[in-house]
Amino acid sequence: MKKVKTTPLAVSLLSLVIVSTLAFALLSTRSNAAGDKPAQQQARPALTVTTIQPAAASLPLRLAANGNVAAWQEAIIGSEATGLRxxxxxANVGDEVKAGQLLARFAAETVQADVAQALASLREAEARVQExxxxxxxxxxxQASGAMSRQEVSQLLTAELTAKARVEAARATLQVQQLRLQQTRVVAPDDGVISSRSATVGAVAGNGAELFRMIRQGRLEWRAEVTSAELPRIRPGSVATITAANGTQVQGTVRMVAPTVDVQSRTALVYVDLPRALPSLAPQAQVRAGMFARGEFNLGETAALTVPQQAVVLRDGFTxxxxxxxxxxxSQLKVRTGRRFGEQVEVLEGIKPQDQLVASGAGFLNEGDLVKVVPAAVQPAAVQPAAR
Incomplete structure (x- = not known):
């Protein structure tokens, strides 16, 4: 057999071909592995979530408003006596008083003397009328016998009538003085609470001078300001919940809706009766006249489509x-929300009752994300984005 002779050049070329082949195979393997990795990553869920369907519920229909708390009626108790000390x-501010209760007393010595004088004048007139x-x-x-002239008879008859008239005048004068004596006692015109006092011992009050102010029957009212568009929805007898600035809540009833609307603000007043505000009654007594309060009118219930609050996401000013x-x-759906009741939010438009919505982890999602759905019972305690 003839032996083939190899040269160094041939050996070098053969080695180069083998190394090139191995390098090409290795690069191809790495390229395929690198191409498969993104595909595997894209197939992984972005988040593990639970889903819910919109629920049909009956939500209370409420109308919010603001206004001031005021006295139902504030009686001004003044002085009818003139020039008396x-x-x-x-009585003092905050006192509960009853109708007819004595609040203040003027010095009555001068009036008593006038009464005594008027009484004496009456008795004198009664004596003269007898004569x-x-x-x-x-x-x-x-007169029939002719012993007296007609003129004398007429004078005596006229004197009798004059004496009787003087008796009536004296009796009227006595009544005036007795009335003045009664006016030295300032009494409460009705049950209520004293809200203001300007009476000072020793002062000489003029006729009609204010001495006290009283909240009649201790009744307060909330004067809510409602726009003209919302006014037709409120009826007398509706229930309202009022929250004062100190957090106190009381229930009230609409007594009256104002018949006119303010031409400047286009709002009308709704008068809501509040519980009696006597100081001995708590916590109603914590709502006082002059307070600013906010409240809601209960206008019944209406059907609504609701979702949990955690399913709603706020982004860029939209829901x-x-x-x-x-x-x-x-898919990210833009919705319009309405009332809120507890953890439920009313959705007015944007979804259908049969839609399956993400209930947990919605804040971490974007349009087109792949998710893994699990039952709510095995939902993770803390929803976290899956590792990418």
Whole structure:
């Protein structure tokens, strides 16, 4: 057999071909591995979520408003006596008083003297009328006999009438003085709470001067400001929940809706009766006249489509939910929300009752993300994005 002779050049070329072949095979393997890795990553779910369907619920229909708390009626108790000194003041701010209760007393010595004088004048007039009546009776008896002239008879009869008129005038004067004596006692015109006092012992009050102010019957009202568009929805008898600035909540009832609307603000007042605000009643007594309060009118209930609050996402000033598609990917839907009741949010438009919505982890999702759905019972305690 003939032996083949190899040269160094041939050996070098053969080695170069073998190394090139091995290098090409290695690069091809790495390229295929690198190409398969993104495909595997894209197939992995972005998040593990739970889903829900929109629920049909009956939500309370409420109308929010603001307004001031005021007295139902504030009575001004003034002085009817003129030029008398205030001798005693028995009521102070915050006191509960009853109708007819003595609040203050003026010095009555001068008026008592006037009463005594008027009484004496009455008795004098009554004595004179008796004398005039006797003279008139005799004149009538003698008139037929001609013993007295007609002029004398007429004078005696006129004197009787004049005496009777003086009795009536004296009696009226006595009644005036007795009324003045009664006015030295300032009494409460009704049950209520004293809200202001300007009476000072020793002061000489003029006629009509204010001494006290009183919240009649201790009744307060909330004067809510409602726009003209919302006004037709409120009816007398509706229930309202009022929250004062200190957090106190009370229930009230609409008594009256104002018949006019303010031409400047285009709002109308709704008068809501509140529980009696006597100081001995708590916590109603914590709502006081002059407070600013906010409240809500209960206008009944209406049907609504609701979703949990955690399913709603706020982005760029708009509200969204994520719908689960059959391919396990999600679509971002823009919705319009309405009322909130507890953890439920009303959705007015943007979804359908049969939609499957992401309930947990919606804030981590984007349009088209692939998700893994698990039952709510095995939902992870803390929803975290899956590792990419």
């Amino acid at each position: 205030l001798a005693e003041v028995r 005039a009546a006797g003279n008139a009776e005799r004149a009538r008896a003698l 969204y939910v994520f719908r689960l598609n059959p391919d396990s990917r999600v």
